[in-house]
Amino acid sequence: xxxxxxxxxxxxxxxxxxxxxxxxxxxxxxxxxxxxxxxxxxxxxxxxxxxxxxxxxxxxxxxxxxxxxxxxxxxxxxxxxxxxxxxxxxxxxxxxxxxxxxxxxxxxxxxxxxxxxxxxxxxxxxxxxxxxxxxxxxxxxxxxxxxxx
Amino acid sequence: xxxxxxxxxxxxxxxxxxxxxxxxxxxxxxxxxxxxxxxxxxxxxxxxxxxxxxxxxxxxxxxxxxxxxxxxxxxxxxxxxxxxxxxxxxxxxxxxxxxxxxxxxxxxxxxxxxxxxxxxxxxxxxxxxxxxxxxxxxxxxxxxxxxxx
Numbered sequence: 001x002x003x004x005x006x007x008x009x010x011x012x013x014x015x016x017x018x019x020x021x022x023x024x025x026x027x028x029x030x031x032x033x034x035x036x037x038x039x040x041x042x043x044x045x046x047x048x049x050x051x052x053x054x055x056x057x058x059x060x061x062x063x064x065x066x067x068x069x070x071x072x073x074x075x076x077x078x079x080x081x082x083x084x085x086x087x088x089x090x091x092x093x094x095x096x097x098x099x100x101x102x103x104x105x106x107x108x109x110x111x112x113x114x115x116x117x118x119x120x121x122x123x124x125x126x127x128x129x130x131x132x133x134x135x136x137x138x139x140x141x142x143x144x145x146x147x148x149x
Numbered sequence: 150x151x152x153x154x155x156x157x158x159x160x161x162x163x164x165x166x167x168x169x170x171x172x173x174x175x176x177x178x179x180x181x182x183x184x185x186x187x188x189x190x191x192x193x194x195x196x197x198x199x200x201x202x203x204x205x206x207x208x209x210x211x212x213x214x215x216x217x218x219x220x221x222x223x224x225x226x227x228x229x230x231x232x233x234x235x236x237x238x239x240x241x242x243x244x245x246x247x248x249x250x251x252x253x254x255x256x257x258x259x260x261x262x263x264x265x266x267x268x269x270x271x272x273x274x275x276x277x278x279x280x281x282x283x284x285x286x287x288x289x290x291x292x293x294x295x296x297x298x
Contacts, residue, residue, distance in 0.1 A: 017249035025241060038238045074223050081230040088237045089187045091244065092174060098247060099280040100166035131248040 001043055002060035003035040009056025010120055013048050024129040103132045104140045150192055151209035152184040158205025159269055162197050173278040176266055252281045253289045
């Protein structure tokens with residue numbers, strides 16, 4: 001079990017439900033971290049999957065190495081606390097958006113927040129992250145581009 | 150801006166959307182923490198609201214006191230890192246459930262995970278947490294109790 005730091009490339013972490021459908025939890029590109037925190041902390045198998053969407057280079061750290069790092073360089077405790085707090089804040093925003101905003105607004109939020117991501121990702125991956133079908137995303141994109149003209 | 154620790158009572162943190170509808174981000178009962186991390190970290194106004202659903206007693210800490218605590222007792226850095234990691238893991242599960250599971254299953258998950266909470270909360274608050282209408286929750290509860298007979 002590792003936490004992974006992306007040197008370059010692009011990955012996704014996703015869940016496959018009972019019907020075999022994929023639901024994307026997060027993407028990760030350069031300078032992002034990716035991993036399953038529960039699995040990492042408890043050293044138990046993950047219920048999520050991670051795969052690379054591009055050629056990817058990672059740095060990985062296992063739990064005992066990270067614990068050693070915390071012990072010898074307590075600033076890392078702070079570093080990771082702040083990282084996780086930020087990730088938590090973003091995830092809260094996603095929960096609230098998914099409850100309170102229509103898909104079109106959530107798509108606009110996504111491309112405004114991660115413009116570099118939207119250009120790199122296949123559309124069906126973006127749709128899966130937003131919890132909508134690729135067909136619906138395609139309709140949203142058409143509407144937006146028609147409105148822009 | 151404070152992070153709050155619940156001695157006793159029950160609170161909810163929620164978002165009011167443009168249409169005036171409430172969406173519950175989290176509840177907090179005894180021994181839980183509640184606050185808006187973004188607002189706390191950036192010392193900026195919160196977009197969320199917190200109110201008490203019962204008579205409630207809290208311990209509150211502001212940012213500069215918490216920073217002093219981190220400085221003098223580095224173990225608190227670890228304590229809060231672990232707290233937040235756990236909160237993050239739970240929030241990820243909620244995101245995945247909301248994308249992959251029907252409301253009935255999410256309701257069952259909620260009562261299995263927080264049996265003490267479900268009994269204390271008005272049903273419309275539970276519905277708001279699950280992102281469904283109180284009428285729909287009432288129908289789910291009727292179905293479940295019919296199936297149990």
